[in-house]
Amino acid sequence: MVEAGRHLLAGLELAVREVNEAGGIVGRPLELVVRDTAGDPQRAAAAVDELARLGVAALAGEYHSVVARAAAARADALGLPFLCSSAVLDALTEQPTEWVARLAPAQSHGWRIYADFLLDAGHSRIAVAAEPTVYWASGAGILRDHLAPRGGTVLELDMRALAPTAVCDELVDHRATALLLLVGSPEPAVPIVRSVRRDRRLAEIMIGAPAGQPEFAEWAKLLGDDGAAVPFLRYLPERLTPLGARVGAALRERLAEAPSFVAFEGYDTVAVLADVLRSHGTDRARIAESWPRVAVDGTRGQIRFSRTPGISVWQWAWPPVQVVDRDPAEPDRFRILHVG
Template sequence: MIINLLNTIRATALPVVLSILLTACGDSAPIKIGFIGGLTARSSDISQASRNAVQLAIAEVNAKGGINGRMLELVVRDNNGDPATAQKNVQELAGEGVEAIIGPNLSSIAEAMLPAIIETNVVTISPTVSSLFFAGKDDPFFRMNSTTRQNAGAYAAYHYSKGGRRVTAAFDAQNRLFSESWLKEFQAAFEKLGGELINATSFDATSTTGYSGVVAPLLSSSPDAMLLVANGVDTAQLAQQIRKTGSKVKLMAAEWAASEELIQLGGRAIEGLTILQTYDRYSKEAHYTGFHDAYQKRFKKTPGYASLAAYDATTMLFAALQQRREGETLKQALLNLGPKKGLQQVLEFDDFGDSNRKQFFVSVKNGEFVVE
């Protein structure tokens, strides 16, 4: 009974005492890290993948005693795919005193957040945003991903090298900032090589008009490949509708779609689909496999590209927090950070807080991504 009592008192008193101590001593208070993503929306696959990676990274750092003795606390906001909500989330997180925000995954969301990010001056690192719109800007918004120009250019070069010359494309109107920019970069690069973007149609997945109406005109142009610039779910749906027509056209999907859900929902319709991966999912390098296994164990899922990018983002962020000198802003610390070892690549921000990812082209074979 006495031991119970002691335990009870300890259970009761310790948090109280600790909270008093923590409140009294500002340096011991946890460092809050924000996360903004569309966790319940159509593109929730990559947001969840990123969130899981951040959650894992924070748990790992905390298990090692935090950063400079301070624990990390993750504060998650779900924008449900709504740009206005995302903008509000930035204000909220800034109000809660987060040191930095990881996210978002979508350029259209990032576009809405940017004024708030600049206004609140909260360093925000997006794992996946790649729109050229954000590149070369001196602001607190950092990106892990390569630009649409780099990725789309890679697609153009790849397809052209495979003999492709005529391409049609469907792109997501909801994330137009990315998809349109991506497509334009592709078009520019592809046409420069000598190829041609015959037709491009935007679609709105939230409308009830369906995908079939989008697919039909693109197929009628008899392209040698169809390019789908959309998230995993929509890419799967589009592929399903394309294959339902019996068309055997070569399918390419922008790197955005490269999530587990694409496989889950694509079924046989995405067999042979070519997609750019920013990492080697079959890498045997210990640094990566350690992460992979931890993630697998923790979330009973395989990490995606958004997971790796988010994890790499936390690597940069935590290093900056750790190495930040007296009087130095976090932004300065990130820019002064120098190269760091990422899961599969060297990480480094340029003067505008931009970075780039490795590029691997894979295609789906029997429900798996296979390097070509």
């Protein structure tokens, strides 16, 4: 989560710097006030309370879905506009709200695309190594519901009870052809990958990580060649817009490595909020009322928000979605395997 947060913050900071270099918001500088949620829902709620007291015009960011849900609930209760950058959990709030909008695609949208990729690749016996959180349970349910009518089965392996070597035995016993990592990284994802890669009985099994763990450099650093050929969801187009290409180069210089899709989400968040602030000022209610009128050219296409069935917040429907992996011949290069 630390690496994802670093990329998200880099995108946010770059966009703020560019807004201010262009004259700010009606002549006033845009200030980014940062609080670290540390992947903790309680810390997130406390941060929202503090930022609201400080008088911020709007809330931005958050990568972790469970944490974003806590932030969204508190922002909704306080009447603080929240543009969520990266979290995908469908039920970001318990009830429909006017205060929250989201850039990332809903989990149900992206993970159905991933399920289609699995079927197209010939996988119908799927095992998931899962941890017991709302996010992972939601993902497993989406996969199961989408695959079952198409002849697919999903076996859930409870990682509270299984060691990585025991996962290998379960995969062999159930003749699974794909293992999906619905777990945190690096623990226990990295030990699971190492165990499966070293088990000769599982030489043909595909390892997947729909939540995007292999996107970040730490994955390749820890796993080397073992971390290649692990398909994951990535929210980038096949070709970035001209703005996206320029921003990508600036982010690469800022991060000293290739920017992840999360960095682009951070940049786009500020691009949207800056446009809203220029047009509607800093009044919180007016900002929230502006979500359906947003039309901003972002790094990955034009951003508009709408009400989407089953989604409780204003949603960009939809950002581009790819299934990619790291090329075994060149692990720093990504291969596009499927486009949603």
